[in-house]
Amino acid sequence: MAKKKSLTAKKKVTPKRPMIIVGMGTCGLGAGAKAVLESIEKELKKQKQTADVISTGCIGLCSHEVLVDVAMPDYSRVTYSKVKPDIIPQIIEEHVGKGNVVKKYAISQMPLNGRGVKQYRDLPLFDELDQNKNQVKVVTKNCGIINPEDIDEYIMSGGYKALEKILTKMTPKDVITEIGKSGLRGRGGGGFDTGWKWESTAKYVADQKYIICNADEGDPGAFMDRSLMEGDPHALLEGMVIGGYATGSTSGYIYIRAEYPLAIERLKIAIRQAKERGYLGKNILNTKYSLDIIIKEGAGAFVCGESTALQFSIEGKRGMPRTRPPQSVEAGLWDKPTCLNNVETFANVPIIINQGAAWYSKIGTEKSKGTKIFALTGNIKHAGLIEVPMGITVREIVFDIGGGVPKKKKFKAVQIGGPSGGCLPESYLDSPIDYESLKSAGAMMGSGSLVVVDETTCMVDMARFFLDFCTNESCGKCPPCRVGTVLMLDILNRITQGEGKEEDLDVLEKMSDEVRTMSLCGLGQSAPNPVKSTIRYFRDEYLAHIRDKECPTATCVALHKYTVISDKCTKCTLCIKNCPVDAISGSREEAAFIDKEKCIECNLCYDKCNFMAIK
Secondary structure: OOOHHHHOOOOOOOOOOOEEEEEOOHHHHHHOHHHHHHHHHHHHHHOOOOOEEEEEOOOOOHHHOOOEEEEOOOEOEEEEOOOOHHHHHHHHHHHHHHOOOOOOOEEEEEOHHHOOOEOOOOOOEHHHOOOOOOOOOOOOOOOOOOOOOOHHHHHHOOOOHHHHHHHHHOOHHHHHHHHHHHOOEOOOOOOOEHHHHHHHHHOOOOOOOEEEEEEOOOOOOOOHHHHHHHHOHHHHHHHHHHHHHHHOOOEEEEEEEOOOHHHHHHHHHHHHHHHHHOOOEOOHHHOOOOEEEEEEEEOOOHHHHOHHHHHHHHOOOOOOOOOOOOOOOOOOHHHOOEEEEEHHHHHHHHHHHHHOHHHHHOOEOOOOEOEEEEEEEEOOOOOEEEEEEOOOEHHHHHHHHOOOOOOOOOEEEEEEOHHHOEEEEHHHOOOEOOHHHHHHOOOOOOOOEEEEEEOOOOHHHHHHHHHHHHHHHOOOOOHHHHOHHHHHHHHHHHHHOOOOOOHHHHHHHHHHHHHHHHOOOHHHHHOOHHHHHHHHHOHHHHHHHHHOOOOOOOOOHHHOOOOEOOOOOOOOOHHHHHOOOOOEEOOOOOOOEEOOOOOOOOOHHHHHOOOOOEO
16 A cells, blocks of 8 residues: 655656657657657767656647757756757767757757756747747646656656645545636536536435546547647546545546557556556555546547447447436446546646635636647647637737748638537637637637638638538437438538539528537537538638639639639749649740640649749
């Protein structure tokens, strides 16, 4: 049985020898982090240098991967951007060997483990980078900083102190009251009051209760929960144990999609370490409270992100939602009282217990408290993982944090909330991002995917893409979703083929309302959102497809008619060089011309033109 002294980490904060930290989250691995790590280990031996080589998770700067940090004893930790194996010898020789920062590749520095150390001159702090200035790192404060596979580093950052506090000084009711006062709402999309959900579960008396983490992050473009589990898995475990104690649950499940192998591996390591130290399992920290947590891998069905479908999947049944009532808090997993929250929600809990509800509730807006993590992707200069206070505007995220739209293209819209969300146009750039504001604008928070699109994106095709996704992911249980989404998709396909009629728009809006109000679960209820919002804000684009048989962005292949706008053509000849069938003529002296007889409508010339000279 573990003793409370396990709260003391076994490591010193300041290292006695150099540390090399490699970003080994999924984004880093995708950019080549494994080869970089191998190069580091090889080069250290070759140059006969000694250093502690550590793997970490995503720090949020996904567009800068592979990221490698070097921390010399008593000095700030320096971050190197877009590292390739061929520059490792120089970094090892100069920085590790001589203490000289290789400024050509360095982008920032940060205090090591939050402690004051010597700083390098003329190198900005991590928090001073443009994409970090408007962020508030609360939940993601450890991601990319600590070694997620080392429980001591989590403890050094204040980990498991909240668990000790609630087990020794607070009753379950006290915990629920504190979470309720904080204003924490579920970060999985619905925005339900977390304190209310916990209180509702706690009031039911049963021989067994369950607490479940929904880690089945299925939205296209979403990677918030994955990054948290890869970068700070113990935060999730601590939040779940606190939630289990508050609700009276003695068994827990993490339902995670099998496509997250790295997150699963790090969670397994964290669970094993937590049990060894007494933070999980029987008689946690020598108290009467016990909780085991089991990892359940899902097969990737989007509908299993819905709470009741998820519970059926855990039970070994087909993942299909059921009618309610009863609610899960009364009769959920195996008909027992069940409390379910997502990864980000649970990761907020230890922070609230440590800092207090009053501190937490000062962040955000009156009705949307705290911060929100977003996966910022699409036509954006700085894609990555961001954490911002509720109430921040779309403009601040897109232009201040994201750096705006690249290649001098014009911002067109932002898709918030994935297939369940909606598209907001340029007129909403100064709209605050919170639960109520997004809902009134025809969108929703969702789990937190935020996709930026520029003027080259067809909004009709985008609506078609998301509806096609929802149609394929429908479980088929209820006719409004099973049939309605298919009929709506057929209409959108006809419009993108140039076969649409104006009355189709009225039909789509009517069907959107019917599918939304009559579907059994959140998948069907939210599936029409992208369609409804694009018709609302981009109706002219739909009409261009229908009336003019033209796609203004040349995205819809069936409507392609390529021509060169001569007064915009800079005679750079880039389109000529990239045409695979020599259908374009021209030179440095005369504007390009497209031979429509030869053109195969491959779209390469349109993609390659940086001056929007091809229509």
